[in-house]
Structures are given as C-alpha cells and as structure tokens.
Amino acid sequence: xxxxxxxxxxxxxxxxxxxxxxxxxxxxxxxxxxxxxxxxxxxxxxxxxxxxxxxxxxxxxxxxxxxxxxxxxxxxxxxxxxxxxxxxxxxxxxxxxxxxxxxxxxxxxxxxxxxxxxxxxxxxxxxxxxxxxxxxxxxxxxxxxxxxxxxxxxxxxxxxxxxxxxxxxxxxxxxxxxxxxxxxxxxxxxxxxxxxxxxxxxxxxxxxxxxxxxxxxxxxxxxxxxxxxxxxxxxxxxxxxxxxxxxxxxxxxxxxxxxxxxxxxxxxxxxxxxxxxxxxxxxxxxxxxxxxxxxxxxx
Numbered sequence: 001x002x003x004x005x006x007x008x009x010x011x012x013x014x015x016x017x018x019x020x021x022x023x024x025x026x027x028x029x030x031x032x033x034x035x036x037x038x039x040x041x042x043x044x045x046x047x048x049x050x051x052x053x054x055x056x057x058x059x060x061x062x063x064x065x066x067x068x069x070x071x072x073x074x075x076x077x078x079x080x081x082x083x084x085x086x087x088x089x090x091x092x093x094x095x096x097x098x099x100x101x102x103x104x105x106x107x108x109x110x111x112x113x114x115x116x117x118x119x120x121x122x123x124x125x126x127x128x129x130x131x132x133x134x135x136x137x138x139x140x141x142x143x144x145x146x147x148x149x150x151x152x153x154x155x156x157x158x159x160x161x162x163x164x165x166x167x168x169x170x171x172x173x174x175x176x177x178x179x180x181x182x183x184x185x186x187x188x189x190x191x192x193x194x195x196x197x198x199x200x201x202x203x204x205x206x207x208x209x210x211x212x213x214x215x216x217x218x219x220x221x222x223x224x225x226x227x228x229x230x231x232x233x234x235x236x237x238x239x240x241x242x243x244x245x246x247x248x249x250x251x252x253x254x255x256x257x258x259x260x261x262x263x264x265x266x267x268x269x270x271x272x273x274x275x276x277x278x279x280x281x282x283x284x285x286x287x288x289x290x291x292x293x294x295x296x297x298x299x
Contacts, residue, residue, distance in 0.1 A: 003220075010088025010224035011231055014200040016270040021199050022232060025288070030186040031238030033281050037244045039178040040268060040276070046174045057128045059135055061121040072119055080122055082137045084130035088123045096120055186284055189236075193229050201292070202226060227291045233285020238282070241274055 016021045061079065063072060074089070079088050091099075096117040101108040125131045211221055248270060 007223045007227050011228040014224065014228050015231065017203055018196060018199050021192075021196040025189070025196045025232045026236040026239075028185065028189040028192045029233050029281050029284055030240045032284060033179065033237045033240035033277050034243065035185055036220045036280055037240060037273065037277055039182050040273060042178060043175055043295075044268060046170065057124040057125065057131050059125065059131050059138075061138060063119040063121075065116075066210035067119060075121065078138070079123060082134055084126050084134055084137075086124045086126040088121050091120045091122060093117050093119050093221065106203065144170045154257050166220055189233075189284045190288040190291060192231060194292040196232065197225050197229055197289055200228060222293055225293055226286075229285045229289030229292075230282060231285075233281045233283075233288075235276075236285075237278055237281025241277055244273075244277075245270070 061075065063075065068073075076088075079085060093115055096119075097115045100117065123134060125134055130240070172217065
C-alpha cells in the first residue's frame with residue numbers, strides 16, 4: 001500500500017511539474033473520447049436507417065396496358081413460382097390512378113378519365129440483395145421453346161433500390177469520415193501522452209539515475225510514469241463522459257418522442273457505451289505511456 005501511495009504521489013507531482021503538456025494530453029484524450037462517443041451511436045443510426053430502407057425495397061412488375069385478366073392471373077402464377085419472393089401485392093390500374101392522383105391532383109385533373117397507368121405487381125424480396133435475382137428470373141427465356149420473355153404481357157420490371165443506395169452511400173461516408181477523424185485523434189492522443197511522459201522523464205533524469213544507482217528496479221522506476229499516463233487518460237475520458245451525459249439529458253432525451261431512430265431497440269445503451277469509452281481512454285493512455293517508456297527510458 002505504501003508503494004502504491006508513493007507511485008501515485010510521484011505521478012501527481014510529475015503532472016504538476018508539466019501542467020501545459022499534461023493539459024494538452026488530457027484534452028486530446030477528452031476530444032478523442034467525445035468523437036468515439038458520437039461515432040458509435042452515429043454509425044448505429046446510419047446502419048439502422050439503411051437497413052430500414054433496404055427492407056422496403058420492392059420489385060415492381062408493370063403489366064402492358066392491353067393485358068387481360070387472364071394475363072394478370074398467369075403472371076401472378078409465375079410470381080408465385082419465382083424464388084426469393086417473400087410477398088407480393090397486385091395494384092390495379094384503378095388503384096394506382098387513385099394513389100397517384102392524391103400525390104399530384106392538379107396533373108391528374110388534366111387527364112380527366114384517361115388512365116395511362118398499368119396493373120402492377122409489387123413484390124417484396126425475402127432479402128434486399130435478392131431483388132435483382134427476382135428481376136432476372138422474371139425476364140429469363142421461357143422453358144417452352146419461346147425466345148421472348150416468360151410472359152409477353154409483362155411490360156417491364158423495376159427494382160426500387162435508389163433510395164437504399166443513397167442511404168448506404170451516406171452511411172459509408174459517415175463511417176469513413178468519423179472513422180478517419182477518430183483514428184487521427186487516437187494517434188494524436190497517444191503521441192501527446194507519450195511526449196508528456198518524455199518531458200517528465202527528462203525533468204527527472206538525474207533522479208532516475210540516482211534511483212538506479214541505489215538499487216531501484218526497472219519496474220519501480222517505470223510505475224510512476226505509467227500511472228501518470230493512466231491518470232491523464234482516465235480524467236480526459238471521465239470529463240468526456242460527463243459532457244456526453246449532459247448532452248444526452250438536455251438534448252437527446254427531449255428528442256426521443258420526435259426522432260424515433262434515437263430510441264431504436266438495437267441502439268447501444270448509455271451504460272455499455274460508458275464502459276467502452278473508459279476502456280478506450282485508458283487504452284490510449286497506456287499505449288502512450290508504453291511508447292514513451294520503451295523509447296526514452298533506458299534503465
């Protein structure tokens with residue numbers, strides 16, 4: 001216990017001797033922890049939004065305008081036999097007309113009673129990635145020797161994945177940007193802590209030499225510097241966690257009733273997030289201390 005108390009006092013004394021480098025290292029850890037605290041939920045939100053959009057991907061099968069009820073029934077049978085079809089819905093030309101008229105009443109008033117829209121099958125794939133496979137299956141040559149499409153009354157097929165593609169691109173950009181920023185800040189934090197420990201070593205170089213001459217072990221000399229780095233990392237991480245907690249109480253909790261994404265069931269809870277951030281801040285501090293001691297402490 002006396003030895004631990006001695007190491008702690010020496011670490012605090014060293015921080016007091018080098019307040020500016022210590023403060024810079026502490027702030028670097030604080031900012032890094034803040035970025036990580038924002039990065040993890042942000043990536044989860046982006047992934048959740050992309051997954052929600054992907055789940056809404058549909059394959060639209062448009063019938064030709066001259067298709068009869070028998071043609072529609074035949075295509076419906078074809079869809080039922082197609083792999084990867086989770087569910088489908090037939091939207092008649094009348095239903096489609098009413099839907100589009102509600103969206104753009106002025107334009108459809110000009111059409112009068114003319115209905116240019118076809119009957120449409122809206123197919124939901126069993127997996128978003130299988131939408132293309134369904135389109136290909138509906139367009140492949142018939143098995144009865146025909147060289148045309150399986151059913152000549154199908155006008156066209158279209159996979160509605162543009163929105164999902166945009167969300168996925170945005171998700172990737174968010175991950176890459178925050179990931180790069182977080183990585184750069186982690187490196188900066190490690191280097192700043194390493195430089196702080198190096199300055200402490202330089203200030204106490206004669207003391208270290210004397211300790212070595214009187215028989216102090218390598219670990220006895222190193223421990224105060226290790227604890228110094230851990231203190232800087234822990235304090236920076238705790239301050240960042242307090243700031244994140246205040247932001248959660250004053251901002252996010254007020255938005256939960258409005259922004260449903262914030263309260264997604266698969267979002268990380270604040271408790272586990274705190275544990276991850278504490279471990280990250282201590283890990284950064286330990287890496288900085290270890291780098292400095294390995295490079296600059298020759299005992």
